[in-house]
Amino acid sequence: MEIGTALERLMARFSALAMRAARARGLPTDEIDEILQDVRIRLWKAHPESENLERLSASYFVKVVSSAVVDRIRRQRRSETSLDVATAATMVPDALRVLPPDAAEQDALAARLERALATLPRNRRLVVQLHLDGYQRQEISGMTGWTEAKVRNLLYRGLDDLRAHLRAEGDQNDA
Incomplete structure (x- = not known):
């Protein structure tokens, strides 16, 4: 045959x-x-x-x-990683959106989040981005082919890294 x-x-x-x-x-x-x-x-x-x-x-x-x-x-x-400023503002999920008084501050917040995400290791960044897009751990596990335990660990560690980076960047901006 x-x-x-x-x-x-x-x-x-x-x-x-x-x-x-x-x-x-x-x-x-x-x-x-x-x-x-x-x-x-x-x-x-x-x-x-x-x-x-x-x-x-x-x-x-x-x-x-x-x-x-x-x-x-x-x-x-x-293909979605090259974002312009207008797109970066929409990248901030509603759950994390803190409404600054003007559009410039919103753009700055979105840019900070994008920079912080870029510092994460690739696996953590993927899981955190999917989480911020509204996917549940089980859905992320299905999309990536990883176990839920691996997804959970990558998510928690990625979110911790993200928080630490955003805090550190905020401290540098205050100085």
Whole structure:
């Protein structure tokens, strides 16, 4: 059997599973087709022999889907990191929004938060940004593929680092 046929049989066998896995990780329905195409490419590159594809398990397939979803989320995050001043003001979540008297102070607060987030290690920054965007730990765990315990630890440590950085920056500005 040729590789294309074997790949399509595998995709047909696990397509419902792939859709559930992608949705469980927070991917919008309109992006699932793109993820499935990415999964096809990953499987084709990793298993160029059709015999290997026929032996793949459902759990392996879900891991490939999860990896594709997480990579897509990371790419989207990277493209969103270059913020202009107007966008930076909207970055501050409502829960943390302290309404300064004018727009200049709001922009300064958003810029401080952005600088503080940039100092966090990558894993902590990802989890803290998702938390500040309103995602729960369980949702973050599903999106990243990490255990809830790892997400909880990264979140708590990241928030502590964020607070410490903001306090230190505030002390420097007061001096």
